[in-house]
Amino acid sequence: MSKRFRSFKKPIKLNDLKNKKSSIKCEEIDKSSLDNRKLSQCLEENLKAFKVIFKDCFDVKFREFTLPQNKSRCLLIYIQEIIDTDSINENLLHSLMLDSKDTYTDLNEESLMDSIKNKFISIGGIKKVTLLNEAVKDILNGNCIFIISDCSTTLSLSTQNFQHRPIGEPQTESVVKGPYEAFTEAISINISQIRRRLKTPDLKMEQMEIGRLGKTQVVISYIKGIADEGIINEVRERFKIIDVDLINDSGEIEQFIEDNPFSPFPQMVYTERPDIVSASLSEGHVVVFTDGSPFALILPSLFVHFLNSPEDYYTRFYFGTFIRILRYIAFAIALFLPSLYVAMTTFHQEMIPVPLLTTLIIVRAGVPFPAVIEALLMEFTFEVLREAGIRLPKVIGPAVSIVGALILGEVAVNVGIVSNVMVIIVAFTGIASFVIPKYNQAISIRLLRFPIMILAGTFGLFGIIISFLFLLLHLASLRSFGVAYLSPFTPSSLSDWKDTFIRFPTWSMIKRPGFMSKKNLTKMKKNLRSKPNTNN
Amino acid sequence: MIKKVFLIILINIVLISNTGCWGKRELSEIGLVTATGIDLDPNGEIRITVISITPIGFGMTGGPDRSNAWIGTGTGKTFADARRNLNHKATKKLAWFHNRFIIIGEDLAKNGITDVMDHLSRNREFRYENRILITPHTAYDMLTIPADIEKNLVLEIDGIIDNIKVEWSKSYIENFKDIMVNLIEEKSGFVTSKISYYKTDKTTISTNREDYKTIESGGKDQDVAFIEGSGVFREDKLVGWLDGTETRSYILISSKVMSGTISAKYNDQKDSLSFAFEDSKSNIRAEFNDNNITINIDLQVIGIITGLYTGQNIRKEEEINKMEQAISKKIENELRQTVSKAQKELKTDFLGFGDHIFRRHPNHWRKFGDSWDEIFPTIDVNYNVEVNIKRTGMISNPTR
Numbered sequence: 001m002s003k004r005f006r007s008f009k010k011p012i013k014l015n016d017l018k019n020k021k022s023s024i025k026c027e028e029i030d031k032s033s034l035d036n037r038k039l040s041q042c043l044e045e046n047l048k049a050f051k052v053i054f055k056d057c058f059d060v061k062f063r064e065f066t067l068p069q070n071k072s073r074c075l076l077i078y079i080q081e082i083i084d085t086d087s088i089n090e091n092l093l094h095s096l097m098l099d100s101k102d103t104y105t106d107l108n109e110e111s112l113m114d115s116i117k118n119k120f121i122s123i124g125g126i127k128k129v130t131l132l133n134e135a136v137k138d139i140l141n142g143n144c145i146f147i148i149s150d151c152s153t154t155l156s157l158s159t160q161n162f163q164h165r166p167i168g169e170p171q172t173e174s175v176v177k178g179p180y181e182a183f184t185e186a187i188s189i190n191i192s193q194i195r196r197r198l199k200t201p202d203l204k205m206e207q208m209e210i211g212r213l214g215k216t217q218v219v220i221s222y223i224k225g226i227a228d229e230g231i232i233n234e235v236r237e238r239f240k241i242i243d244v245d246l247i248n249d250s251g252e253i254e255q256f257i258e259d260n261p262f263s264p265f266p267q268m269v270y271t272e273r274p275d276i277v278s279a280s281l282s283e284g285h286v287v288v289f290t291d292g293s294p295f296a297l298i299l300p301s302l303f304v305h306f307l308n309s310p311e312d313y314y315t316r317f318y319f320g321t322f323i324r325i326l327r328y329i330a331f332a333i334a335l336f337l338p339s340l341y342v343a344m345t346t347f348h349q350e351m352i353p354v355p356l357l358t359t360l361i362i363v364r365a366g367v368p369f370p371a372v373i374e375a376l377l378m379e380f381t382f383e384v385l386r387e388a389g390i391r392l393p394k395v396i397g398p399a400v401s402i403v404g405a406l407i408l409g410e411v412a413v414n415v416g417i418v419s420n421v422m423v424i425i426v427a428f429t430g431i432a433s434f435v436i437p438k439y440n441q442a443i444s445i446r447l448l449r450f451p452i453m454i455l456a457g458t459f460g461l462f463g464i465i466i467s468f469l470f471l472l473l474h475l476a477s478l479r480s481f482g483v484a485y486l487s488p489f490t491p492s493s494l495s496d497w498k499d500t501f502i503r504f505p506t507w508s509m510i511k512r513p514g515f516m517s518k519k520n521l522t523k524m525k526k527n528l529r530s531k532p533n534t535n536n
Numbered sequence: 537m538i539k540k541v542f543l544i545i546l547i548n549i550v551l552i553s554n555t556g557c558w559g560k561r562e563l564s565e566i567g568l569v570t571a572t573g574i575d576l577d578p579n580g581e582i583r584i585t586v587i588s589i590t591p592i593g594f595g596m597t598g599g600p601d602r603s604n605a606w607i608g609t610g611t612g613k614t615f616a617d618a619r620r621n622l623n624h625k626a627t628k629k630l631a632w633f634h635n636r637f638i639i640i641g642e643d644l645a646k647n648g649i650t651d652v653m654d655h656l657s658r659n660r661e662f663r664y665e666n667r668i669l670i671t672p673h674t675a676y677d678m679l680t681i682p683a684d685i686e687k688n689l690v691l692e693i694d695g696i697i698d699n700i701k702v703e704w705s706k707s708y709i710e711n712f713k714d715i716m717v718n719l720i721e722e723k724s725g726f727v728t729s730k731i732s733y734y735k736t737d738k739t740t741i742s743t744n745r746e747d748y749k750t751i752e753s754g755g756k757d758q759d760v761a762f763i764e765g766s767g768v769f770r771e772d773k774l775v776g777w778l779d780g781t782e783t784r785s786y787i788l789i790s791s792k793v794m795s796g797t798i799s800a801k802y803n804d805q806k807d808s809l810s811f812a813f814e815d816s817k818s819n820i821r822a823e824f825n826d827n828n829i830t831i832n833i834d835l836q837v838i839g840i841i842t843g844l845y846t847g848q849n850i851r852k853e854e855e856i857n858k859m860e861q862a863i864s865k866k867i868e869n870e871l872r873q874t875v876s877k878a879q880k881e882l883k884t885d886f887l888g889f890g891d892h893i894f895r896r897h898p899n900h901w902r903k904f905g906d907s908w909d910e911i912f913p914t915i916d917v918n919y920n921v922e923v924n925i926k927r928t929g930m931i932s933n934p935t936r
Contacts, residue, residue: 345563350631358568359591361568362591364562364564370560371562455552458553
């Protein structure tokens with residue numbers, strides 16, 4: 001049948017084909033010449049072009065069939081692994097081959113496609129494609145290209161079905177009370193979770209593609225009217241510049257768009273929690289979703305945002321405030337405690353009360369190293385243990401934690417390499433650093449601890465003060481997308497302090513933070529505090 | 537750019553490693569001096585005696601099992617010299633920042649303490665809260681007394697000092713800072729505590745109930761440290777001693793409020809009434825008539841009854857008034873004795889009369905301030921003691 005069909009068709013288009021055949025030959029095909037090529041009306045030619053492009057790709061399927069009524073040849077091109085085959089079978093093949101008895105026999109070739117599109121293909125996303133590379137892109141994105149011989153139009157059917165993991169619990173930002181759902185690697189799922197939380201047409205989602213090879217889908221979302229236009233434009237500008245092969249994770253994007261790449265402090269919060277994203281959007285942040293990464297980037301992000309946990313807002317404000325303050329103290333401990341210990345035991349023994357000092361003298365008596373070396377040694381060991389704990393196969397995890405924490409620590413103290421007070425200090429510092437809710441801020445603290453320890457060991461408290469001032473100056477000079485990193489402390493705006501050290505009652509936080517945006521600040525009605533009804 | 541960054545890193549490394557660890561003092565290298573004694577040797581040299589604590593051994597609770605107390609002495613032409621000379625006997629770097637008290641021997645105190653104080657105040661290791669104690673013996677003798685029940689003598693004396701501070705007014709301990717203030721302001725006199733020891737053939741050991749007893753030490757006398765009374769300084773020299781009662785009068789007059797107990801004659805029975813004062817307020821007023829200076833001391837004492845050894849119904853106001861009068865009479869007598877001792881025997885105005893005139897009546901002070909030491913023994917002092925019994929304790933009438 002098909003042979004006859006081909007022989008019948010050939011004479012008509014012979015000249016055209018002959019002219020083009022030379023350029024379509026596999027050997028001679030030049031990739032660059034395919035870039036702006038239009039899809040031809042000839043099915044055979046298209047098939048060849050696609051075959052050249054998808055040479056050695058076993059997963060690209062070319063499905064040829066003829067319409068039962070008018071014997072037109074049809075071609076479906078798709079990648080089997082990333083499409084929904086059921087959808088194709090039911091909505092396209094079945095309806096075209098079996099359901100349509102004699103409805104389109106009389107149609108000419110031009111209106112044939114429109115008729116098929118309008119009557120027989122029961123798939124939502126359909127668009128016409130004219131360019132070859134556009135069609136190729138669609139195939140790679142999981143669409144199905146539908147070509148009918150001699151038809152001028154080619155259809156791209158949206159049949160994507162990428163494999164992804166189901167919505168799970170957040171791995172890095174767990175809470176006791178609050179939503180348990182987290183983002184996944186599939187951007188469509190992530191967006192659906194946000195759309196579910198913010199049902200407003202003002203929630204804009206601008207799509208972009210980044211990566212020459214990866215063509216990673218990136219979505220910049222914000223709420224129009226709340227987010228600052230200047231910041232949105234700045235984000236767009238910075239994204240345009242990125243020109244790389246592949247983006248695997250939002251962490252890579254972060255490094256291309258951050259304000260100060262050499263700062264030890266992260267300038268973007270990333271989160272896998274939809275509730276944090278929706279809350280940030282409603283405060284005027286811009287959120288960037290990256291396909292393939294369960295972490296959304298929130299920008300701009302300031303110092304205070306790294307010490308916030310969604311649970312602060314879901315619990316009552318007394319406890320919210322308590323854990324907030326606890327976290328700030330833990331932050332200081334994680335940064336300075338080993339340094340303070342080193343400085344006080346080697347330079348400022350007068351600051352330690354006598355009973356404690358005598359204990360310390362005994363404990364340190366057998367230790368052969370100066371306190372700085374001891375501290376550096378222990379911190380290094382702790383970091384190694386921590387890293388090992390992350391990289392370990394889960395099966396042998398408990399073994400290492402026993403060997404590392406119990407045996408190593410206990411024996412090191414007994415042998416006299418380190419003092420047991422040092423073990424307490426290091427352990428407590430480590431635990432305190434886990435209190436910081438955002439992992440990227442926690443690791444920056446881990447890094448900064450070492451230079452501060454060296455300074456404390458050489459200059460004592462003076463060194464700690466110097467490093468503290470240096471950090472403070474650096475933090476004050478830092479910007480995240482034009483917003484001062486230390487706002488609302490400096491530049492100081494007292495009304496925004498309601499959400500810093502002290503988490504004010506929810507009904508009292510009437511305004512959005514003023515450092516993010518200047519307009520449209522009111523986020524709730526005044527006087528929402530609940531009171532008993534006085535009429536009764 | 538890379539060159540610049542490299543240079544900055546290099547400079548920092550050089551900076552840190554060259555200045556590095558200046559003033560470093562590892563914990564294992566230091567000896568904690570917790571008590572210092574200063575004497576004047578018969579040959580005119582200054583002798584310094586220190587107790588340096590080196591804790592040793594792991595205790596089960598984390599604290600030290602015991603402490604090695606190293607007692608070292610050094611002599612030198614000056615205090616600074618003597619301090620340096622200690623080093624050739626000490627195995628640790630001596631650190632004074634946790635020094636608790638300084639004991640000054642009588643010989644040195646009589647000779648004047650300005651030089652020693654000058655050195656102490658120049659050195660940042662000596663804290664202002666160091667207590668200054670004067671001993672009628674030598675400081676060396678005091679510091680070599682073996683500890684009785686505490687880990688070392690320093691803790692024992694420290695405990696005594698803490699007790700005195702709270703509820704015993706028979707000694708007044710001045711700290712280093714206040715003595716410096718007294719010396720700098722050139723006050724005519726001041727008072728600080730007296731530490732001494734007595735010999736006993738009984739020592740206490742505290743163990744469990746079966747073993748509790750006092751042990752005879754086989755006829756060999758043990759020295760036990762105690763603090764009572766005070767030493768009186770005129771300018772920077774020790775001129776005499778006050779006993780416990782006199783010190784209490786000094787405390788009452790100069791409003792250094794401490795609590796204490798006074799027993800008085802009541803209901804015609806000697807010492808039948810015990811009164812614990814909790815608060816006192818004294819007001820010194822000076823009056824000038826022609827060339828006579830009169831000092832009026834208005835003293836208000838507030839306290840409670842802590843003991844009543846006589847059968848008497850005290851639920852009447854007149855009985856309370858009677859008791860108040862009895863106590864105020866007793867206090868007045870004590871004040872009179874102390875003032876007369878200051879005027880006649882010591883001839884030193886440690887009670888602060890001159891200070892009061894200097895502050896309140898500067899015009900008068902300008903007239904006779906230079907000859908105050910001669911005038912002081914001749915002035916008249918009037919007493920007006922008002923006692924206020926606030927409570928009678930948990931019970932009202934006596935038990936019998």
